[in-house]
Amino acid sequence: MVTRAQVESAQERVLGRVRRTPVMRTPSAWLKLEFTQHTGSFKARGAFNRVLAAFESGEFDGDTGVVAASGGNAGLAVAHAARELEVPATVYVPETAPAVKVARLHELGASVVQVGHEYAEAYEAATKYAADHGSLFVHAYDQPDVVAGQGTIALELEDQVPDVDTILVSVGGGGLMAGIAAATDAAVVAVEPMDCPTLNKALSAGAPVDVHVSGVAADSLGARRIGDIAFELATRKGVHSLLVPDNAIVEARRRLWREHRFVVEHGAACALAALTSGAYLPEEDERVAVILCGANTDPSDLG
Incomplete structure (x- = not known):
């Protein structure tokens, strides 16, 4: 189990080691620009x-x-x-x-x-x-200290955008989602590609299961089995699972480039695709934040 207290300790521990990444307001959501983190992703x-x-x-x-x-x-x-x-x-x-x-x-x-x-x-x-x-x-996503470190994103977001109602986050192995869920009382929506339904299948089965993964975001979201910590937190905190198709992910990534000149990987665009495709429809006054989690991609196809 990972708790908010552990995330708060992690925040003190990594202070000065990681970047406090910016946020940007758009008509539909606040974007947390975590792709500007050291090495181009939240993993630091x-x-x-x-x-x-x-x-x-x-x-x-x-x-x-x-x-x-x-x-x-x-x-x-x-x-x-x-x-x-x-x-x-x-x-x-x-x-x-x-x-x-x-x-x-x-x-x-x-x-x-x-x-x-x-x-x-x-x-x-x-x-x-x-x-x-x-x-x-150092596990890629399924260790308490790793999960707590990823959760520091949520504490930053609280300071930057008070009273966020909902946080949309891409899921692969689940470490980022788990850390955010542990740290926040906001609703957490876990967004996965239809071809990498690792958390979605686990929630349906009632336990982590092995799944086949493929598609445009498999390089970063292609964990074949959700982490045990992620599954426990998703279950305990009532994380909502959504699936989006590859074409929606591709379009969300291109839209970030067209409208903001942001270069992100498909795995990062996955979270935004829930909004841009209509898979997630916020209430009229709902304050939504989207974590754009990584930028390690080949930009040559953005044109």
């Missing part, structure tokens, strides 16, 4: 909180380094946090990871190990390495 919050909390508790002294499994935003965030805190980082990625992401991990100072063809194989290798070497494993 959880990575810093996990490592700093481990230092505080004595779980970690830095010498054995940190380990993560991710060729995407989580791996970049862990590499960045490790560099800033001056500890070694090892990131396991599938052999199929895009070369540009592998190169960026190297630029951030991480040792990169490519294993297998799927995330699950990289994850298994990373956890074994951590156990064998006494390294600190």
